[in-house]
Amino acid sequence: MPKLTSSPLRKIALACCLLPTLAFAQGAYPTKLITIVVPYPAGGSNDTFARQVAKELGDELKQSVIIDNRPGASGNTGTGQVAKAAPDGYTLVAVSSSMTTNAAVQAKLPYDPGKSFAPVAMFAKGPFIVAVNNEFPAKTPAELITAIKAKPNQYNYASSGSGSVNQFGTELLKAQVGKLEITHIPYKGMGPAVTDLVGGQTQLLISSGPSLLPMVRAGKLRAVGITSLKPSPIAPDLTPISTAVPGYEFELWWGLLAPAGTPPDIVNKLNVAVNKALAKPALAANFLKEGAIATPMSPDQFGKVITDDVARWKKLAIQQNITAD
Structure with missing residues (x-):
């Protein structure tokens, strides 16, 4: 058998020897x-x-x-x-x-x-839950849109901060409805946003189930809908906002x-x-x-x-x- 004296042959032989080792190493992860x-x-x-x-x-x-x-x-x-x-x-x-x-x-x-x-x-x-304070005149998605349109720029919506997912969810709703004039009030986190919604300083908040459902179940807030396109097992009793705003979905x-x-x-x-x-x-x-x-x-x-x-x-x-x- 000829000796592997040339550099190319030596490299090929070495690579062939290493192939099983490399395959084993990759398969062994982690x-x-x-x-x-x-x-x-x-x-x-x-x-x-x-x-x-x-x-x-x-x-x-x-x-x-x-x-x-x-x-x-x-x-x-x-x-x-x-x-x-x-x-x-x-x-x-x-x-x-x-x-x-x-x-x-x-x-x-x-x-x-x-x-x-x-x-x-x-x-x-x-999906997110769409909640209002108990004094807000809406119990359904359709009533929510009607109430905001009836009093342009007289209601506020809360978020956990400028550029937050809460703001995106609400601005998506505004964009899809068109001429839904409600003022954004950003907070430093979800805690104070929920507190002020309960207290009536703001009227609307779109946020996650864990953030809002405990307050809803305690009777301190009212849930008017959910942001999934269809009814969700997260809160099967809530009506999708899409029933009033076709195509609205935010998850x-x-x-x-x-x-x-x-x-x-x-x-x-x-x-x-x-x-x-x-x-x-x-x-x-x-x-x-x-x-x-x-x-x-x-x-x-x-x-x-x-x-x-x-x-x-x-x-x-x-x-x-x-x-x-």
Whole structure:
């Protein structure tokens, strides 16, 4: 047998020897701890869903999966850090649709939502509740629109801040109705926004089920509708706003991203594991309690949701003059 003295032959031989090793290494993922960064404080929906998925993901992959809360800058700090992390599948980020609304109103972000990440899996989707204070003269979606139109610029709607998802949801309603003149009052968070709605300083708030339903059930607020296109298991007794405003739909989503460049086999392995977790009745039931419906998707499907949302919200921000704080 001839000796491999020439450089090209030696390289070919070496590559052939390494192929089985490389294939084994890729198939062995994961071989160490996986970290899911939550770019918000503990206790919120991003954190809750990420922790529930992390437990199931760890069981499925036979590897420890931990949560690392890195809040700051409306979620941009932690998300930006993961965008710069090694694309090896060991550092991931749990995001929500607020990432796409941020991209619509913030000129400088430490990441590009369409280019800095490899979409892994969607966790869930959830509609918003449309609530008014108890003195407001409306109990149905149709009555809500009629009441606001009857008194232009005499009512206020609350949000958790300028450029927040609450503002986007309400401005989308205004845009689809046309000439729905109600003044935006931004707050520093959801707590004070709900408090002032109960107190009558504002008349309308569109927000998540966990934010509003406890007050509704306690009789301190009135829910007049839900923002899903059709009746939702989140609150099956509520009428969709689309019955009065055809086509109106506004839902949050939550999901998992990896840094751009993460190998497709790793992304697919994570996607399969997450989707298996979402198929478990106990996890789906927990999500429902938090105002969301488990929504398995392929990485490509999730990527299209992100791309479409960024374009949609940028267009609405220009149309309705939505700006960030």
